[in-house]
Amino acid sequence: MKIIVPMAGRGSRLRPHTLTTPKPLVKIAGKPIVHRLVEDLASMSDEVLEEIAFVIGDFGDTVVKELLEIAESLGTKGTIYYQEEPLGTAHAILCAADSMEGNIIVAFADTLFKADFSIDKFEDGIIYTQKVEDPSAFGVVKLNSEGVITDFVEKPEEFVSDQAIIGIYYFKEGERLRDELQYLVDQNIMNDGEYQLTGALENLKAKGARLKPGTVEEWLDCGNKDAIVNTNQRYLTYIQEQELVHDSAQLDNVVLVSPVYVGKNVKISNAVVGPYVSVGDNTIIENSVVQNSIVQEDSDIRRVNIENSVVGNHVVYRGRAKDLSIGDFTSVKE
Structure with a gap:
C-alpha cells in the first residue's frame, strides 16, 4: 500500500497562519494535520505501508525534513514530489507518477475524518463520501441499485445526490489511474483551466472499473479559522482517553x-x-x-x-x- 498526499496549496482561507506554515502542517492536538491524516489512513489497511508520497510546492527544506520525519515515524519511506504550477487535482496527483503502482490511497491534505472500517482491497476503486445537507457546494456521486458509482457531478444546481466527495480515494491499481491522468494532460483536457481528477475517474469508469462509495462517520474540514477550531475540538474528543x-x-x-x-x-x-x-x-x-x-x-x-x-x-x-x-x-x- 502507498499513500499519495497532494498538498501544494498554501491554504489562503486559513491566513494569516498559512502565511508562514503550509496548511497541512498547522497542528491539531499537537500534530500537523497531514500527520494525523496519514496516521489514520495507515490504520485503515492491514497491508504494509510501503511509501508516503507528498506532493508539495516550494515550501523549503524545513518542511521537507518534517514530512520525511512523519513518514519515518510511521515506519515507512517518505518521497517528495513538487508541483510547480497549480494546474488542478489531476495534475497534482500525476506529479507523483513514479509512486503510482499497486494499491494506493490518494488523500488531499486539507481534511480529516473519523471512520471505523477497513479498506476493501478487492474493489477497483473506492471514493469516500459524506452525506451533506447542501450538496450544491460539493462534488457528489450518483449510484445505481447495486451501490456502484454511475456519475460524478460537480456542485449540482438541482438535487442529484447528497453524497459529497471528501477528497480520499482508494485504487487497486495505481497504474490505471496514472494512465488516465496522463491522458488528460497529454490531450490537454481541462475544466476551468485545470486538469480535474473527476475526468480521470470518468474514464476509468467508462473502461469498466467498478468504483464504489465508502462512507465516513464524520468529515472534518480544516479550511478556515472556525473550521480548524471545530476540528481541534472533535479530535480532542476522539483521543481524550490518551x-x-x-x-x-x-x-x-x-x-x-x-x-x-x-x-x-x-x-x-x-x-x-x-x-x-x-x-x-x-x-x-x-x-x-x-x-x-x-x-x-x-x-x-x-x-x-x-x-x-x-x-x-x-x-x-x-x-x-x-x-x-x-x-x-x-x-x-x-
Missing part, C-alpha cells in the same frame, strides 16, 4: 477542563484551560482563561480571556479578547 498532558509541562494553580492537549515544556499558571484546548510546545499561559482554542508553539499569552480562537507560533499577547485569529510572530498588548 495521555494528553506532557510530563515536562509545568502547571501551577491551574484548572484543566478535559479534553485538553498540553505539549512539551509548557508553563501554565493561575489559569483555566479547556475544554477543547490545544497548547503547543514551549508556550506560556498566565492569569488567563482559554476555551475551545488552539495556541501554537513558543507563544506567551497573559491576562487574556479567549475562546473559539487560534493563536499562532511565537506570539506575544497581552490583553483581552473573545474570538480572534493571530498569526505567527505577532505581538499584541492592550
Whole structure:
C-alpha cells in the first residue's frame, strides 16, 4: 500500500497562519494535520505501508525534513514530489507518477475524518463520501441499485445526490489511474483551466472499473479559522482517553477542563484551560482563561480571556479578547 498526499496549496482561507506554515502542517492536538491524516489512513489497511508520497510546492527544506520525519515515524519511506504550477487535482496527483503502482490511497491534505472500517482491497476503486445537507457546494456521486458509482457531478444546481466527495480515494491499481491522468494532460483536457481528477475517474469508469462509495462517520474540514477550531475540538474528543498532558509541562494553580492537549515544556499558571484546548510546545499561559482554542508553539499569552480562537507560533499577547485569529510572530498588548 502507498499513500499519495497532494498538498501544494498554501491554504489562503486559513491566513494569516498559512502565511508562514503550509496548511497541512498547522497542528491539531499537537500534530500537523497531514500527520494525523496519514496516521489514520495507515490504520485503515492491514497491508504494509510501503511509501508516503507528498506532493508539495516550494515550501523549503524545513518542511521537507518534517514530512520525511512523519513518514519515518510511521515506519515507512517518505518521497517528495513538487508541483510547480497549480494546474488542478489531476495534475497534482500525476506529479507523483513514479509512486503510482499497486494499491494506493490518494488523500488531499486539507481534511480529516473519523471512520471505523477497513479498506476493501478487492474493489477497483473506492471514493469516500459524506452525506451533506447542501450538496450544491460539493462534488457528489450518483449510484445505481447495486451501490456502484454511475456519475460524478460537480456542485449540482438541482438535487442529484447528497453524497459529497471528501477528497480520499482508494485504487487497486495505481497504474490505471496514472494512465488516465496522463491522458488528460497529454490531450490537454481541462475544466476551468485545470486538469480535474473527476475526468480521470470518468474514464476509468467508462473502461469498466467498478468504483464504489465508502462512507465516513464524520468529515472534518480544516479550511478556515472556525473550521480548524471545530476540528481541534472533535479530535480532542476522539483521543481524550490518551495521555494528553506532557510530563515536562509545568502547571501551577491551574484548572484543566478535559479534553485538553498540553505539549512539551509548557508553563501554565493561575489559569483555566479547556475544554477543547490545544497548547503547543514551549508556550506560556498566565492569569488567563482559554476555551475551545488552539495556541501554537513558543507563544506567551497573559491576562487574556479567549475562546473559539487560534493563536499562532511565537506570539506575544497581552490583553483581552473573545474570538480572534493571530498569526505567527505577532505581538499584541492592550
